[in-house]
Amino acid sequence: NKRNNRGCPSLFAKEQATELEQRGLIEQAIRSANLDKELSVYFQPIVEVSSGRIAAFEALARWHSPQVGQVAPSVFIPIAEQSGRICEITHTLLAKALSEAANWPHEIKLSFNLSTLDVSAGERTLKLASIVMHSDVDPRRIDFEITETAAMGRENEVQASIADLRALGCGISLDDFGTGFSSLSQLHALPLTTIKIDRSFVSELDKNQAGYKIVKSLLSLSRDMGVECIVEGVETTAELDMIKRLGGRLVQGYLWSAPVPAEQVGVLIAKHEQT
């Protein structure tokens, strides 16, 4: 009918325009942001299945811009990567995360996300190392998370960076494992300490045969490779039961806690000590 014919195309164009405008606004806001003031770090526990204790916290970026409000990391990190401010953002977040981790019990580790650009040149790795060395956190308590795509991008540079961070004593986790296109032989070349199984394989684990088989084989692969394994995005007790049955040791997800601000970390630690 006439009304739809008139309304739909222009509405669609309008939505596209707003999305582009929004992106432009975010880009501008990132350029002019006072990073130290506007960025904060939330923490999500990584839990040991057998004891219920917290093995680590993953640091997750939060940005509140006075111009555009709260922006999710999945939105602003890719824009920051393109607009050239990502390394500065990483440095600000790392310093903040380390100053929190310095107050935690020492058996609890910090997991910190890096973007591809953070590990694609030697001098960038030096800067990361220097921030770690100037903190009050033992490098052996830190795991840097990189995604499969990052690891496969500029292979030589990335491999050298990873080797440098390992030499410092830090661990390297492969994030979102199973979603990229890396071959096992490529992975084998990296000195990984942990793989994180992406949450897309975990949702409805009890019902989804394919997801179940993938989690099962990734867990056994990690055992064969002699690396630690974290199952991400665990939301239900049914999923947890399945992971337990498959011998998963470390888990992370809303079943335990969403990411929380630094002030609430102490409460989470106390709660898990008692279980």
Ligand code: C2E
């Ligand atoms: P990621 O590294 O895979 O982080 C896990 C994301 O899943 C987080 O979203 C977390 O809040 C969410 N999550 C945790 N448990 C569950 C669950 O049980 N169910 C569901 N549905 N989601 C869960 P968040 O905080 O919005 O971060 C999104 C992505 O943004 C991260 O994915 C990571 O790729 C990126 N990111 C976040 N912080 C940083 C950072 O400091 N640096 C870099 N380079 N990237 C970051």
Ligand code: CA
């Ligand atoms: Ca991560």
Ligand code: CA
């Ligand atoms: Ca992940």
